[in-house]
Amino acid sequence: MLPNFSYVRPKSLDEAVRHLDSPENRIHAGGTDLLGCLRERVFGVAKIVSLSGIQELKGITETAEGGLRIGALATLREIAESPLIRSKYPVLAQGAAEAASPQLRNQGTLGGNLCQKPRCWYYRGDFHCLRKGGDLCYAMVGENAFHCILGGDACYIVHPSDTAPALVALGATVRITGAGGPRTVPVEEFFVPPTQDLTRETVLEHNEILTEILLPPPPQGLRSSYRKVRARRSWDFALAGVALALQFRGEEVAGGRVVLSGAAPIPWRSVEVEEVILGKRLDAETISAAAEAVVKNAEPLAQNDYKLPLFRAIVEEELSAIAKV
Amino acid sequence: MSKKEIYAVKGLSVPETPASAQEPKPWKQTQMVGKGIPRVDAYERVSGTAVYPSDVLLPDMIYGAVLRCPHPHAQVKKVDVEAASKMPGVRAVITGDTPEARVEWTYSKEARSSLFDPHCRFEGEPVAAVAAETPYQAEDALRAIRVEYDVLPFVVDERDALKENAPSVHGAGNVLKTEKYERGQVDRGFREADVVLEENYRTECQLHTPMELHGCVAKWDGDRLTLWESTQGVYAVQAEVAEVLKLPLSKVRVVGHYMGGGFGSKLKAGKYTVIAALLAKKSARPVKLFLTREETYLAVGNRPPNNMRLKAGVKKDGTLTALDFSCTGTGGAYPSGGTSLVDWLVRDLYKCPNVRTECTDIAIHTGPARPFRAPGHPQGAWVLEQMMDALAEAIKMDPVELRLKNIPNFSQGKEGNPPYSSTGLKQCLEEGAKAFQWKVARSKALAPGETGRIKRGVGMASCLWVVGGGWPPSTVILKLFPDGSLNLNMGASDIGTGTKTVMALVAAEELGIPLGKIEIEHADTGTTQYATPSGGSKTVPTEAPTVRAAAISVKQQLLEMASKELKLDAASLVFQEGSIAPAKDPSKSVKITDLSELKKRGVVVGIGYRGPNPENKAIIPFAAQFCEVEVNTKTGEVKILRFVSTNDSGRVMDRLTYDSQVIGGITMGIGLAMTEYRVLDRDQTGRMLNRNWHDYKLPTALDVPLEMTSLPVDREDSQANSVGAKGLGEPVTIPTAPAIANAVYNATGIRITETPISPERLCRLLAEKRKEG
Incomplete structure (x- = not known):
């Protein structure tokens, strides 16, 4: 059952920002994550500020430079089905299509997908864990089959988004508006690892709104893809996933990024894999070296060491596939 | 006209x-009988005009809610309801201190308890309840109740419960009972075998998830109580409520016209039924009390987890010579059949003169189990049907052939060895194998030279259900x-x-x-x-x-x-x-x-x-299921491609509802095999971690194959009864999980002895296998 709150539906961004004058005032985009968090009482709430009346947060348009501007309220379904995104940035369309279930994709937004809270069952449950201001990470010695193998430090969540790895891989940026005016942040720097701050997942302040996502024009020779493994074929988060956005010069990887989902508390850029493949042809030897590199620095917990062979497998599978495109 | x-x-x-x-x-x-006639109430169900108990709205009706113990083991010291009682909209608050609420509650005959038992032996035991004008006011009132607990040591895994110094659930050791069965000379049987195999298995705890939640609406007219309850049996609810509240049966009316699913957890009344009645009495208002999904996961029952071992002997010609089975299991905090019928298939499915079984039921601090669609059978099938597959391989015999060699025509497990009124196991195996094109599919799957990471496999399993008449x-x-x-x-x-x-x-x-x-x-x-x-x-x-x-x-x-x-x-x-x-x-x-x-x-x-059943006859339904899977041998992802289910349940009464049962049974079996299991915070708090529909993973439409063929062996059983039909609802889910496991083995060479067959488990096993070379 939901706690009590008041509800406003402002017509403009300025008005919305003015309503965010307390950390207990929560932004409502699609609500698919927010309502669950409120029902589970993961955090408190005083006022719900709906963004649904703000037209400028919607839509997907091409920019003058040949990139893309995606309104934060664009739904995951719109992203997954947009011909523009499917042809120019398949990794993003695939990430959106792999998220959640059809009903949730109809309702959930891209902005919300980036701002969602971790799915750790201790965090979501009635446990006063470290991330909620307690003094214990229950996952460390508890039930941690679905937790991180990279980047964990005192807290071992995995970042739940399927679109964020795609956006990091594509070098996207987000526009943020707040009381202090607008700012632009690379998606790669939007997420906050536990090593930096245990109590937050993004750089967003309570009185700021993520307004749009900007994709740079697709570079020459860009090939991209997203692969996700999960315990259930729909309505499930990644056990392991990999987003590739690679620039090919001939058969050689000239640049690009490899970003993991289901691996770390933030979308995890695998510099180790990138180093192996950069400047190389994706032949069997390189792919095999890349598959080893992806978990080189991994530190599995008691129950999630299966993620090591799993990440190796999907990196191998996806690099082999993208080499043949 | x-x-x-x-x-x-x-x-x-x-x-x-x-x-x-x-x-x-x-x-x-x-x-009319046997045709595919659309349901007589299809329009009402599909259009939404059907009124389920959860839909009941009565004038002046208010809403009940239950406060539950958050600890797996605790003693309630004090319940302070003063603030809650004064909150807006609150019309009744009851606790173990309320005189009318001091009633006895029996989870099972062996262990008595009370409605608000201060000794809470599992997370989710009711501690207090309120009724208020709105569900939100009721929830707010619950939050205002202050409970002081003595939090006690707990054990929530039956594998820990027998250790020395394990916390005790009922004041002594945690073994509730051990049941033994033996026929023939098992040791001699093993000596006569050409091949003897032995393996350990485990099935995880599956949670009851009917679409409609558990609950009721309670209303008093003077001394007469009416309950609209989501139940599998209105008379069972009547009897239990009348007994607990000491009312004449005639004064308790239970109505359950439509109900949204029940797989055993709604065979009886719940504590919630009595609580609703007490709240309604106290507030003098009709009270609707439906649990949340989280509450049902904690408190209304489950399929017990089982740890099983089977040793089996077979001759080269496929004759079974001996079966030796043992298992432990748990029905949670109160005796609830933690090992009930788990050994039945070992005793009864195949011809075998020498059989020994031993089942030990263990108490732990979790919610009591309830019967769960074919109690014990899917667990036993997981063991026996994988073992049959392994025996067939060991003696180089087709798994279908091995089963055909061992079909009994009487019940070996039942007292007096009654003959079956009819047995269609042979037809199920033969017709299923034919429809599935078993031999072709198997030879394709076994064909050498497959180098890709995606491998196909086929598997099958058969079953009976202990009682179908x-x-x-x-x-x-x-x-x-x-x-x-x-x-x-x-x-x-x-x-x-x-x-x-x-x-x-x-x-x-x-x-x-x-x-x-x-x-x-x-x-x-x-x-x-x-x-x-x-x-x-x-x-x-x-x-x-x-x-x-x-x-x-x-x-x-x-x-x-x-x-x-x-x-x-x-x-x-x-x-x-x-x-x-x-x-x-x-x-x-x-x-x-x-x-x-x-x-x-x-x-x-x-x-x-309804007249009596024929004397000295076992009326038993039989079934066989065949499936094909595709396995990613690097990631451990399994895609189920198709299922064929052949069922002998006597005469087909209606083809559409028959096929629906088959499809539903396979779907539920896929849940047990692939995705469903309860997760408890075993070592820290003992609390349930996956009490919602995201974390407790039911199969979705994408997890079940498009191709599911129901192929009835449509033969009336003229000895069973005057319509010639036997039961169907349970056998349809028994062989599903082992059929999948056998198919995965066929594809990978890996025997998955523990549920679920998840990518987590299979990816790890595949990696270990590669390492071993």
């Missing part, structure tokens, strides 16, 4: 009417009106299986009345007759013969009436498309709707009783 159109459909002839007190013969040819008592009343329409009155619940449809078909078959003229009154202790709960795959074999008996009684009375009218002996008259005529001179017929006595009396009432 002519009278004939009102009464009967042309061509809808009815079977001969047996003389009074004579047993009806099986139908020779059926007009239904049983007395049951009473059904049919009322035939002068316009030729019919009321069918029975106490049984239609838990979504299509009971109402099947019973309407039986009445239509026997009386020649079109379905549109039949209306069903059911599942109401105030207005319908006594019936036992719908569970155990018993509803069709119990109720259908009873409906048929009632219909025959109606026919006999009509023949008597016509006999007076035509001044002819009743024995010389026959039924014919809505008319009665002398057998020798059909032209002298009288339409039933023209019978003057029927018009005068206004109704003919036919009563049917």
Whole structure:
């Protein structure tokens, strides 16, 4: 059952920002994550500020430079089905299509997908864990089959988004508006690892709104893809996933990024894999070296060491596939 | 419209009417039964006009909610409800200190407890309850109740519960009981075997997840209590509530017309039923109390987890020589059948002279188990059917052949070794293998040279279900009106299986009345007759013969009436498309709707009783399932491509509801095999971690194959009962999980002995296998 709150539906961004004058005032985009968090009482709430009346947060348009501007309220379904995104940035369309279930994709937004809270069952449950201001990470010695193998430090969540790895891989940026005016942040720097701050997942302040996502024009020779493994074929988060956005010069990887989902508390850029493949042809030897590199620095917990062979497998599978495109 | 159109459909002839007190013969040819007729209540269900207990809205109705113990083991020291009682909208608060609420509650005969037992032995035990004007006010009031607990040491895993110094659930050791069974000479049997295999297995705890939540609406009229409850058996709820609240049975009316699914957890009343009644009494208002999904996951039951070991011996020619099975399991904090029937298939499915089983039920601090669709059987099948697969491989025999070699024609496990009234196991295996193209599919899957990471595999498993014949008592009343329409009155619940449809078909078959003229009154202790709960795959074999008996009684009375009218002996008259005529001179017929006595009396009432089952016969349904999977041998992802299920459940009463049972059973079996398991915070807090639909993963539409073929072995069992049907609802889910495991083995060479077959588990096993080379 939901706690009590008041509800406003402002017509403009300025008005919305003015309503965010307390950390207990929560932004409502699609609500698919927010309502669950409120029902589970993961955090408190005083006022719900709906963004649904703000037209400028919607839509997907091409920019003058040949990139893309995606309104934060664009739904995951719109992203997954947009011909523009499917042809120019398949990794993003695939990430959106792999998220959640059809009903949730109809309702959930891209902005919300980036701002969602971790799915750790201790965090979501009635446990006063470290991330909620307690003094214990229950996952460390508890039930941690679905937790991180990279980047964990005192807290071992995995970042739940399927679109964020795609956006990091594509070098996207987000526009943020707040009381202090607008700012632009690379998606790669939007997420906050536990090593930096245990109590937050993004750089967003309570009185700021993520307004749009900007994709740079697709570079020459860009090939991209997203692969996700999960315990259930729909309505499930990644056990392991990999987003590739690679620039090919001939058969050689000239640049690009490899970003993991289901691996770390933030979308995890695998510099180790990138180093192996950069400047190389994706032949069997390189792919095999890349598959080893992806978990080189991994530190599995008691129950999630299966993620090591799993990440190796999907990196191998996806690099082999993208080499043949 | 002519009278004939009102009464009967042309061509809808009815079977001969047996003389009074004579047993009806099986139908020779059926007009309605066995066809694929859409459900009689399909429109109401699909359009949303059907009123389920959760939909009931009464004038002045308020809402109940239950405060539950958040610890797996704690002693309640003090419950302070003062603040809660004064909150806006709150109309009643009850706790263990409320005199009316100090009632006894029995989770099982062996262990008594009370409604608000201060000694909370599992997370989710009720501690207090409130009723308020709105659900939100009720929730706010719950949050204002202050409870002081002594938090006590707990054990929530049966594998830890027998260790030295393990916290005790009931003040002694945690072993509740050990059951042993033995026949023949097991050790000698192993000496006679050419191959002996031994393996450990485990199945995880599966949580009850009916679509409609557990709960009821309670309303008092003076000293009479009416409950609208989502239940599998209204009379079972009546009996339990009457006993707990010390009310005469006649003063408790339970109504459960529509209900949104039950797989065993709604066979009885819940604590919530009694709490709703007490809240309604105290507030003098009707109270609706439905649990949240989280509460049902904690408190209304589960399929127990089981740890099993099987040693099996076989000769080279496929003769089984010995089976030695042992298992532990847990029904949670109160004795609830933690190992119930887990060994039944080992005892009974295949011919084997030497069998030994030992089952140990263990208590732990978790919610009590409840019967869960085919209790014990899917667990036992997981073991036996994987072992059969391994034995077949060891003696280089086709797994279907091995099973065909070992089909018994009597029950070896039941006392007195009764013969089966019918056994279609052979047909299930043969016809299933043929429809699946087993040999072709298997040789393709086994073909060498497959180098890709995606590998295909096929697997199969068979089963029986311990009891499929239904049983007395049951009473059904049919009322035939002068316009030729019919009321069918029975106490049984239609838990979504299509009971109402099947019973309407039986009445239509026997009386020649079109379905549109039949209306069903059911599942109401105030207005319908006594019936036992719908569970155990018993509803069709119990109720259908009873409906048929009632219909025959109606026919006999009509023949008597016509006999007076035509001044002819009743024995010389026959039924014919809505008319009665002398057998020798059909032209002298009288339409039933023209019978003057029927018009005068206004109704003919036919009563049917369920007679006893035949003596010394085991009425048992059988099944076999075949499946094909595709395995990503690097990631451990498994895609189930297709299923064929062959079932011998006697006569097919309605093909559509039959196929729905098969598809639903396979789906549930896929849940056990692939995605469903309870997760407890075993070492820290003992609390349940996956109490919602995201973390407790039911199969979605994408997890079940598009291609699911239901292939009935459609043979009436004329010894079982007068309609020739056996139960179906449970055997459909028993062989599914081991069939998948066998297919995965076929694809990968990896024997998955523990559920679920998740990418987590399989990816790890595949990696280990690669390492070993």
